Amino acid sequence: MGEYLHQQGFTCLGIRLAGHATNPEDMIRSRYSDWMTSVEDGYHLLRSFADHIFLAGLSMGGILSLLMSTRLAPRVRGVIAMSTPQRLPSDYPVWLLRIISKVMKYSPKRRGDPGSGWFDKNAYQEQVSYPYNPVRSVAELKELILEMRAAYPKVDVPVLLIHSKDDMYVLPENMEHIYAGLVNARDKTKLYITGSGHVVTRDAARAQVFQSAVEFIQRIESSREAA
Numbered sequence: 223m224g225e226y227l228h229q230q231g232f233t234c235l236g237i238r239l240a241g242h243a244t245n246p247e248d249m250i251r252s253r254y255s256d257w258m259t260s261v262e263d264g265y266h267l268l269r270s271f272a273d274h275i276f277l278a279g280l281s282m283g284g285i286l287s288l289l290m291s292t293r294l295a296p297r298v299r300g301v302i303a304m305s306t307p308q309r310l311p312s313d314y315p316v317w318l319l320r321i322i323s324k325v326m327k328y329s330p331k332r333r334g335d336p337g338s339g340w341f342d343k344n345a346y347q348e349q350v351s352y353p354y355n356p357v358r359s360v361a362e363l364k365e366l367i368l369e370m371r372a373a374y375p376k377v378d379v380p381v382l383l384i385h386s387k388d389d390m391y392v393l394p395e396n397m398e399h400i401y402a403g404l405v406n407a408r409d410k411t412k413l414y415i416t417g418s419g420h421v422v423t424r425d426a427a428r429a430q431v432f433q434s435a436v437e438f439i440q441r442i443e444s445s446r447e448a449a
Contacts, residue, residue: 223278223423226432232439233272237264239286241359243350246328250356254366257282261290269297276439278302280423281392282363285370288400292376300380300409300442302435305420307392308371308399310364319361328354339390339419341426349424371403380409382438384422384431391420409442 224234239260241252261277268275275297277287284306291298314322331354340346381404385397397412404410413434418427 223428223432223435227436230436233268235264235268237261239283246352246354246356249352249359250327252359252362254362254369257286257362257366258290258293261286262294265290265294265298273297274299274443276300276302276442278304278435279306280304280421281306282366285366288377288381289366289370289373291379292373298379299446300382300439301377302382302384302438303400304384304422304431305386305389305392306383306396306400307367308396308403309367310360311391311393314364316361316364316368319357319364323357323361326357329357329360331355339388340421341388341417341419342424345421345424345426345428349421374400374403375406377404378406378408380411380438380442381407382411382413382434384413384415384434386415386418386420386422386425386427388416388418389420389422409445411438 224236228234237260239252240256241249265275276299277291277294278301279285279287281304284303287301287303288306291301337343337346383397383401385392385394387394394414397414401410401412415422415427415430418425418431422428422431
C-alpha cells in the first residue's frame, strides 16, 4: 500500500512496531505503550518531510491510528483504519489474560487450515507473520482497544474505515461499532469490500483499498484548500 501511495506522489513511512518482525519473544516483552511510542517516533520522523500527515493502519494498526490521531495533533489530517477490531473474538478481561499467559505462553492464530481466509493464495504464500499469538501480547492488545474506545470522542479528524465482509478473523460488525463511537469526527466514511480476508492490503481486493485511500486523502486535502 505504501508503494502504491508513493507512486501517486505521497511521501510514505512504514513503521515497524516494537516487538514485530523479529521473534515472538520480543513481542512478549513489548507493552502497548511501546507500540504507541513506535507510532509517535515515526510521526516525528515523517514531520521532517511532510506538513500534512495521514495515519493508516491495518488491524491493530487501525487501533493505533485512531488512538494516536488524538495525541499527535495538529498535523494529523486524517485516519485510514482497515480491518480494525473494536473487541477481541474471545473478549476475556485483561487480568484473566495475564494469568493465562503465565501458564500458556502462546495460542493458535486462527481455526482452520493455514491461509483458508485468504482469497489470493499467492499473496498468502508471500505473507510473513509470527506463527502464533503470545498470550501476554493479547492482554496488551486488549488494553490498547480499551484506550481506543475511551478516545473515540476525542477523534475529530476525518476517518475512512475499511472492512471486508468476508473477514472471518475480525468480524465486519466491528466497523459498525467504531463508526458509531466516532461521534465528533468531522468526516467519517465506511467502506465495505468483498473478496478479501482480514489482510485487505495484501489480499485480492487490495487495488480497491489502495484507490479508496488515495481518493479519501485527495478529497480531504481538497476540501481544506477550498475552505
